[in-house]
Amino acid sequence: MTDQQPAQQFAQESTYPPGAQIVVRDEEWLVKNVTRTTDDGDRIEVVGISEFVRDQESVFFTELDDVELMDPRKTTLIDDDSPNFRRSRLFLEAVLRKTPLPQSERGLALADSFLLDPLPYQQRPAQLALSGKNLRPRMLIADVVGLGKTLEIGLTLAELIRRGRGERILVVTPQHVLEQFQHELWTRFAIPLIRLDSAGIEKVQREIPAGRNPFTYFKRVIVSIDTLKNTDQYKHHLERIAWDAVVIDESHNLINRGSLRNQLAQLLAPRTDALILASATPHNGNARSFAELIALLDPAAIRDPERYEAKDIEHLFIRRTKVSPEVRDQMKGQWADRGPSESVHCAATPAEEKVFEELAQVWLPGEGKSVSDVPLFPYTLLKSFLSSHVALKATVEARIKTLTKKDAPTATAAELAALHRLRELTADMSESESAKFAALVHQLKAIGVGPRSETRVVVFSERVQTLEWLRAAVPVALGFKGKALQEAARVMHGGLSDEQQMQCVEDFGLADAPVRMLFTGDVASEGVNLHRQCHQLVHYDVPWSLIRIEQRNGRIDRYGQAHPPQFRALILTSGAEGAKDDRTVAERLLEREDEAHRNLGTAEAVSGLYRAEAEEKSLIQDLLRGRTVDESLQQTAEEAGGTDDFLADFFGSVGEEAAAESTAAADVPRLFTGTREFVDEAVREVYPDAQKQLDMDHDTKTGLISFKPPPDLIHRMKALPPDYRREQRLGERLLVTLNRKLANLSLVRARESSTSSWPEISLLTDLHPVVEWLTDKVLVRLGRQEAPVITADVPAPTYLIQGIYSNAVGRPTVVKWMAVTGDKATDDMVAILRRAGVGPTMANPLRRHNLNSLQAGIPAALEAAETFLSERSADWDKALIEPIEQYKQRLSQWEQPTLAGEQTRAKLADLADSLLTTGRPMLRVLAVLNSAAARV
Known part of the structure; x- marks a missing residue:
């Protein structure tokens, strides 16, 4: 660069790095973030620093406004009269902090900065996102229930923010975990999210100007998938927004092609740089469906959606269980081992035995035909009864209502008669005639739940009628009275609003809240933390799915649990001939889940079906064929063998090589100790x-x-x-x-x-x-384009210069902190500052320097700095070029016969090229070190 080169050319060829000062509309602004747009040039987010716009946030586009980036040759040098050169040191530190880490920096910069235990296994997703193995930070976090996926997401987002790649964040979760997720990211990472959901949007809408898109008004938001999936309402907003990072929790719900959730994912995936999917159960047993989920992360990762291997997508996913070596070794003393799943046998009462006899003889006979022509309905009745007589009543009434709506043939008349007999058998049943109710009260008293105890318990049931009945009856049976009777228990199920569900979870997690029992359905089996004040769980009825049992248990068996989780299941037994009581299915499933958890760390792969609904349906069909639970599980696993080898790899623990990798720390220059x-x-x-x-x-x-x-x-x-x-x-x-x-x-x-x-x-x-x-x-303590002069122990004037290379999307690829003495430049600015004695104990002699002479040396110092950068840029680019070239090679092998596929390939190739360094470096004079002995 020479003096003859115009400043405007310099500005046009440079980016606008965070921390730089610019002039727009004759006002001074501090750059906070920069992103490249398709039509409007650079999008520059700023905060005002001149008097008229001080502290006002704004956004400018370089194609719409005249943006003047200060010509570094016109830097004005000033003396610093602050104690210990505090102003200068703070300014330099602030610039270091505001400058995003470059694309070439793969280490973690903030891993030890937050309110959580420094566990390397929880840091590895962030390490994978930054590793360069993938074109962009995109991945599926598939750790099993309880390992801390929210914390892993928080760490990853924090690292992206430090790199200038996390200004605009969208988090999408199920509605009942919204507040929990928002709470964790703020309290542990200081990442604030605004909730734009039902009551949440009502609380913030008065702050939004009329007609303003809430997703542009708030930069970091969290929304429930049930709200956002209404693409008709939100599509026009979402289509106009580009996100830095999108997080979708419980992402297995995205798989069904054509569903509203899938349409939402297809809308968001191309409009974000980073995409983080999280699910403990991401596979539904179908290789093509899983390939579609992976395609959201990288459309070119899988060549053939019917045939692929785990190694094809190892750069996109991470999966551990509690028994994975790295998890087991790091969690010693921080996650209590679970106790055994205790089966509590409850001998049926006489009234219940009559129902068992009716079901065995009429609905589920060992020989002969069932009274119902609907093969699965008798098992619906059985499961309802195994839950409670209250649930059975509701099922019977609903079926009677259905059958009486149409002209009933002979077979229907017989079924109606049988339904009326069941209704009569259950009509007058009460708590005293329920063996499981008596057992539950006895178990709760035994573990200490009562009016004068702090002990808490979560009780699961699949039936809403059972939950509501237990909520009303159990506190009375335990002796709660007065106000405590109303406050002792909460009930949570899918029929409640998102606000009501979140309030139930929050109340149960507060130590001094009066709630002692949470009666909940399987709406709480995904993503909800119930372990803060509780380590006791009771299955009032047992789901006929290993996955669902594991998900339930994971609510209290998770990272941060201080006490050994205790599980109990109420097993209703019968002496009636041919009765299919809880020993037939429920007890055996509990044993298999416990075995799988201890041996494999997860039970989801046992059946080979990977979906709770599929497990239950398959099991019932096998029971109709006369198979046992063990025979059914073996048969379904064998029938799923087409994907079994792949899933065994994918859902196994991480490889030894990956687990052995240490979590590297980023090289983050600092002048201050912390x-x-x-x-x-x-x-x-x-x-x-x-x-x-x-x-x-x-x-x-x-x-x-x-x-x-x-x-x-x-x-x-x-x-x-x-x-x-x-x-x-x-x-x-x-x-x-x-x-x-x-x-x-x-x-x-x-x-x-x-x-x-x-x-x-x-x-x-x-x-x-x-x-x-x-x-x-x-940063704004110094005026427009000013740089301080520091009296230091240096042999000759030393110019401190920041140099940044960027890619075509405006992100730093190389950041160098240089010191130039004479015509010699180095990239060890911080080391030189320390050798020169610049620190909190240095004295400021208030020496007046020859500022004109020092200022005259700026152009030569800038030229030396740019020469230093240009001579080494090819070597620095090697770390960037290699993974990009590898990706382009993989992309060239991606066979896509359709026009849409070729267009996708072209877009991905352009994206890969846009990540390479382009143009000349941005240079900025930060300060000058000068000897006290220098002549004025």
Whole structure:
């Protein structure tokens, strides 16, 4: 670069890196994030720093506005009169923090920064996302129930944010885990998500300008899949948005082609850079369906959807079980081993025996024909009765109502008569005639559930009628009275709204909430954390699916469980001849699930069907053929053998080589020892009298920092969950800390509160809005295009220069922090600063430097820096080119006979090329080191 090159050319050939200052519409702005658009050039997200627009957030497009990136040759040098050169050191640290890590950096930068145990197995999904094995950070996290997939997602998103690839995030989950997911990402990672769902949208809509797309107004949102799948309502919004990252939890629900969920996934997948799918049961037993799920991540990963191997997609998925070596070794002492599944035999009462006899003789005879012409309906009756007489009544009434709607032939008349006999047998039955009810009350008392106990239990049943009956009757039988009688139990099933379901889960997880029993259906068997205050689970009835049993047990048998989970199942037994009681199916399935869990870590592959509904249907059909449970499981596994070899690979533990890989740490240059030192010095610089200016109280003994947030910080906090802002009254006072133990204690106490599950004190991670706010405040302490001069121990003036190469989509591929002395440039800026004595203990002699002379040396220093970069760029690009070329090679072998397939291939090839370094580097003068002995 020479003096003759115009500044405009320099600006046109450069990107606008986060932390840089630009001028748009005659106002100064600080760049926060940049993305490339198809038609409008670079999309630049900024915050105002000049007086008129200070702290205002905005977005500019380079094709629509004149965006002036400061010509680095016109940098103005200034003396720094702050103590210990604090202003300069903070400025340099802020630039280091605001600059995204380059595409070539594969290590983890923030793994040890958050409120969670540093477990390498939970860090490996983030490592896979950044590994370069895939063109983009896209993967399926398929860990079994309870290993902490939400934490793995949080770590991955945090690393993407640090790389400038996580500004716009969409999280899609089932409705009953919305609040849980939102809570985990904020309290543990300081990643705020705004809930745009039913009541959530009502709480924020008054903040949205009329007609504004809520998905553009809020950058990081969480929505239930049941809300978002209504593509007619949201499609026009979603089609106009490009996301940095999309997360879809319980992604096995996306598989059915043509379903609303599948249409939603097909809409979102091409409109996001990073895509994270999560499911403990991602395979439905059909190779083609699973290939379609993988195609959301990478359309070219599988050449033949009927025939492929696990190694074809190993760069796109990660799968571990509790018995995987890396998990087992790392979880010692942090996840109590589960106890055995105890079968509690309940001998049928005389009234129940009459029902068993009627079912055995009329509906499910060992020989002869059933009274029903519908083969599966007798088993529907049996399962209803094995749940409760209340559920059987409801099933009988529903069937009678169905049959009486049409002209009944002779066979239907006989079935109606049999139904009326069952109705008579159950008409007057009460709790005293239910063997399982008596056993449940006895078991609950034995484990300590009662009016004067803190013990909690979750009771599962498949039937809503059973749940409602138990909710009303069990607290009375246990001796709860008065107000406690109404508060002791909650019932949760799919008939409740998402708000009601989330409230049930939250109440059950708060230590000082009065709820002691949660009666729930299988709506709570996926994704819900019930282990915070509970390690006791009772199957009032047992689902006829190994997968469903495992999913139920996983609600309390999961990472973070401090006590050995205890499982009990009520097994109704009968002495009636030919009766199919719970010993026929339920007890044997419990034994098989327990065996599979201990030997394999999961039970889902035992039947080879991989879907709970398919398992149950197949089992009932085999029972009709006279097979036992063991014969049925063996037969279905053999019949599923076409995909069994692949699934054995895919659903097995990770390979030894992958498990043995250490989680590499990123090379993140820092001038300060950590966030604590940076925050302390930033507050001193920006608010010299913080006690008065912010009403700040810093308890040095505990580490608690309490202060009144100024208006510009309050404005930023609109990105935080509204419930959290309101309940903790954040607009009046903020409680934050850099003490991890204190933050964790606050989180624990929140779970013990009946008023709010949000902790009062939040941990100041690098991603926390308070840290980001202070970082921006530090950056704008210097004026437009100013750089400080620091008196340091250097032999000659040393220019500190930032150099960034970017790709065609505007993301950094190479970032270098250079020091230029004379015509020699190096990329060890931080090391040179330390050797020169730049640090918190250095003295500032208030030396006045010859700024004109130093400024005259800027063009030559920039030229030396660019020469240094250009001479080495080919070597740095090798790390980027190799995986991209490998992907393009794989893409060339992807056979697609259709026009749509060829168009997809062309788009993916263009995407691969766009990730390569392009153009000249962006250069920025950050500071100059000059000797105290230099002549003025």
